[in-house]
Amino acid sequence: MRTSGSVGEPPTLAIAEVRLTPVLIADPPLLNTQGVHQPYTPRLIIEVITADGTSGIGETYGDTRYLQLAAPLAAALPGHSVSDVNGLFTLAEQVCTDPSEVSDSVDVGGLRGVQTADKLRLSVISGFEVACLDALGKTLGLPVHGLLGGKVRDTVDYSAYLFYRLAEHPRGRGESDDWGAALDPAGVVAQARRFADTYGFGSFKLKGGVFPPDEEIAAVRALAEAFPGRPLRLDPNGAWSVETSLYVARELAGVLQYLEDPTSTTARMAQVAAGTDMPLATNMCVTTFPEIEEAFAGKAVQVVLSDHHYWGGLRNTRELAAICRTFGVGLSMHSNTHLGISLAAMTHVAATVPNLDYACDSHYPWQSDEVITERHVFTDGRLTVCDRPGLGVELDRAALADLHRRWLDDDGTMRDRDDAAAMREADPHWTTPPVPRW
Template sequence: MDAQMGSCRHAIAEVRLTPVLVCDPPLLNVQGVHQPYTPRLVVEVVTEDGVTGVGETYGDTKYLELARPYAPLLVGHDIADLNGLFTLMDAIGVDESRVDDSVGVGGLRGVQTADKLRLSVVSAFEVACLDALGRTLGVPVHTLLGGKVRDSVEYSAYLFYRWAEHPGGTGEKDDWGAALDPDGIVAQARRFVREHGFTSFKLKGGVFPPEREIAAVRALADAFPGHPLRLDPNGGWTPGTSLRVAAELAGVLEYLEDPAPGTRAMAEVSAGTDVPLATNMCVTTFPEIREAFATDAVQVVLADHHYWGGLRRTQELAAVCRTFGVGLSMHSNTHLGISLAAMTHVAATVPNLDYACDSHYPWQSEDVIVGRHVFRDGRLPVCDAPGLGVELDRDALDRLHRRWLADDGSMRDRDDAAAMRRAPGRSQWSAPALPRW
């Protein structure tokens, strides 16, 4: 190994894995409610030259169980050998008991496979290597990806039905209050506009019967005439219900995201409406593209570099979408500033970014970077500093890691259904089989 490192100028000398728990508001979705804390994994690669690059991904146990044996394999690996990251991951076995092939698990991301778990882990290491390489060469990550085509990236306000606080008063408090009806959703949107300047809005649906969510979208349309609106029930509806909602909101929605579970159901909906359908559930890997595009099941794909295996594969996805005339946006799950920086860099390089990107970031009150990203007029500037352009806040990272260490294990795996069962009168709650309505 020493000989290998000696022959490689930018070899990795050390890898650090730091799981953290980040406070999360009581945001509702089809499965339940967000837990008071959500797990994330921060990855650092340190080169023999002393340069450190950072990445981030899911921190649930099943991802940690892959990242821990994978990390030592990278010692001696050249940070520029990004293809080799996938080859090294091929040697890591997956505990099949950790894989759930039901639709809607794992953060509402659709069918789960061992390969998808591997890609989500590799994504963090690829970003960390790109960050280290950019710092080494003195160029931003977007330059390593071919250069930016825009100086800022547009993001959309991500609206949620939510409670005022977590059951039992657990978790961190905030001043957002409850949003359980159209007036609450409109008030939430107005605050997003006031604080961040967003000009488009996405509502997380699947929480209430469709009629109530139609009313919320119509209230948004009245409050923000001409602004793009989206609705995402995470596969919570049958094709029949999806078509009824699409008819009700024709001319109102920019697109309807994952109304029905799975490609076949989406194709049935698509055949019966002119409202564009988007997905981050039935198209999350390259093998899933063929059926979805051939059947015209989706007209917009929401990329997520955590799903696809990193930033370069996100660019590959964008090229495929461009080839087939399918629109492109970007998906978000609860994430920190490292992931938002990576997302912004790759979004800056994609010519066919047709829609504003999603981001949970305004909901997150904690971070592991020095300073917070600031949205202006609903956009983030593309950083031209070397690498990702972010610096770790060591004190914050240590504090959130100590929270993870102190946890009894109940928060180390995201489980929205378990969080819902803690609410009064919901002790028998279980994540509903999809479709729900």
């Protein structure tokens, strides 16, 4: 096991301490095919402190299984160099044993397809890699995008992320907001107008798989009428059969920019792709490098939604982008329920990728909590790429302590995301729908 920095590197680059802080952040009652978001969702904040006191921060999923893997990696890192990010993978393989009870069910935290121990480990490594790059950038006086080869754009486009949603969480739990319910086309359009007016977003993605397909087709058509010429996307998270997917593709031909994960599995996606000219996107069947060959060779997807949490960090995201460019597959960026650390990391790596073909997703406007001192501000649907050293964000320790206290005070029901359990608060008979749902 490696326990020290590389030969010839200054001792100030050695990691002296690692801090893991699980938090619970408020989440609105957003609907998806599996249920509804819980009132609070877990995230993990990772902080690495070098020998000279420089602090680097990262963020990833905070569910119990991720914490089980993060703890031994954190314990093994003191003495490791922040510049040796390749070594994180070797170290993780040595010390991160498989978490208990890893299932073959869909990972609800990102609805990314089947959950495996390797995928969990990559998501944990991603947070540590970002923290190391943040610390290294601060030490060298370089922004993270400079460590990744330099930016090719000064701003990054983001898309409005629309959801069917309840007005409030079942039984009045969680934090309240003024968004109201969105359960029909009029509600979806009203939500989109607010996103456009407040943040300037020019493209819109609707999370589908909630209502029968004809109702969601009507919502997309209403968006097209309200925002003529704007790029639109629909993502039912694999809720449809091949036949239903082809039906929706026909009905929305010329309306959608792309259709995201209409059906589950690469084989089914390939069947849909063979029957339509509409581009198909995914963040479910292509989330690791071994999954690329089948999908690309079978022409199952035309757009991959990258996510540095899935792929093991920012450098792996750039490798994915290069592969997509080689095979002529489009590239966008997936979002989970995240805070500003992750959004900063997303923006840095997006700035370095030449073939970022579509605006990136982001849940960020939905999140009211924050652990950095200044919230990110979207202008005309874009974020300006930060040129300050590291990620360019600073930890708000008081806010972090408050959100960690919420995690400590929780009775355990919110420490693992479970959209079906949250839905049972409203409907005691709710069960996770079978796939395909329609």
